[in-house]
Amino acid sequence: MKKIILSVAVLAGLTLTTAIAQKVACKIKGSDTVLPLSQKEAETFNKKTGSSVSVTGGGSGVGLSALLSGTTDIAQSSRSMKMDEKIKLKDAGKAYKEVTIALDALAVIVNPGNKVSQLTREQLEGIFTGKITNWKEVGGDDLKIIVYSRETSSGTYEFFKEHVMNKKNFAPSALLMPATGAIVQSVSQTAGAIGYVGLAYVEKNVKALKVSYDKGKTYVAPSVATAKDKSYPITRPLFYYYTTDVESKIKPYVDFVLSAEGQKIVLDEGYVPVK
Numbered sequence: 001m002k003k004i005i006l007s008v009a010v011l012a013g014l015t016l017t018t019a020i021a022q023k024v025a026c027k028i029k030g031s032d033t034v035l036p037l038s039q040k041e042a043e044t045f046n047k048k049t050g051s052s053v054s055v056t057g058g059g060s061g062v063g064l065s066a067l068l069s070g071t072t073d074i075a076q077s078s079r080s081m082k083m084d085e086k087i088k089l090k091d092a093g094k095a096y097k098e099v100t101i102a103l104d105a106l107a108v109i110v111n112p113g114n115k116v117s118q119l120t121r122e123q124l125e126g127i128f129t130g131k132i133t134n135w136k137e138v139g140g141d142d143l144k145i146i147v148y149s150r151e152t153s154s155g156t157y158e159f160f161k162e163h164v165m166n167k168k169n170f171a172p173s174a175l176l177m178p179a180t181g182a183i184v185q186s187v188s189q190t191a192g193a194i195g196y197v198g199l200a201y202v203e204k205n206v207k208a209l210k211v212s213y214d215k216g217k218t219y220v221a222p223s224v225a226t227a228k229d230k231s232y233p234i235t236r237p238l239f240y241y242y243t244t245d246v247e248s249k250i251k252p253y254v255d256f257v258l259s260a261e262g263q264k265i266v267l268d269e270g271y272v273p274v275k
Helices: 002-021 035-049 060-069 083-091 121-129 155-163 180-189 224-228 244-258 260-268
Strands: 025-030 052-058 074-077 096-110 118-120 146-150 175-177 193-198 210-212 235-243
Touching: 025 060, 025 244, 035 052, 035 244, 035 260, 052 060, 060 074, 060 083, 060 155, 060 235, 096 155, 096 180, 096 224, 096 244, 096 260, 118 121, 121 146, 121 210, 146 155, 146 180, 155 193, 175 180, 180 193, 235 244, 244 260
Parallel strands: 025 052, 025 074, 118 210, 146 175, 146 193
Antiparallel strands: 074 235, 096 193, 096 235
16 A cells, blocks of 8 residues: 555656646736746746746736737736726636735835834825825925835736725826836935835835834834735735636646745745745
């Protein structure tokens, strides 16, 4: 009996190895938040299997539009698919699947020279809608606030607007940036700047703020640990979307991302594993 069990286990291992080793040629497009993760996953998978998985950014909306037009195999997204996007896929006769590949803490960042280290959700709403325009209004120096935001095609823009700003509009003066890296660079170089980025983009040249969602009773800093235990209030899932007609082609890659090795990459790159 032990020999039979051992044989089955060996066979299962070989089957898994074969699946992982299968060469994949596919395109991934979309979220800038997911971009560094997908690039590292694809790089590792390509080296292991001789595959050609290519990754580009542009924003969640761009990726989902490409999925609808058939110009990408996988749309990477930092937000859930909208109802109108679901309807368009349905009308096109395309069934799809949603896979959560990681979690992310959405960090609010300021210039390192800013003495403000924490804000409430209400203060963030005031700043990003333009009602609060000077740092002295929230305990900082007498300095004009410069708001940086992602552009409207970004899933991060959508998520921040819905979950931090209570669906209110951004201030007309907000500077919309085409990529997350551009926000990090601008905030690091501008004394009164504030912006928001995925946790993996937080570097030493910017400062991540602690955030309170209970009107100032408790403030929590964004980190892998606080995102994992859900104590940090601005935590979100990150997705892959693909149509079922390409599932057999891309499955080895998706399986790799969800494997122990793939999820270790998630952690190493500054995201939160889902497994």
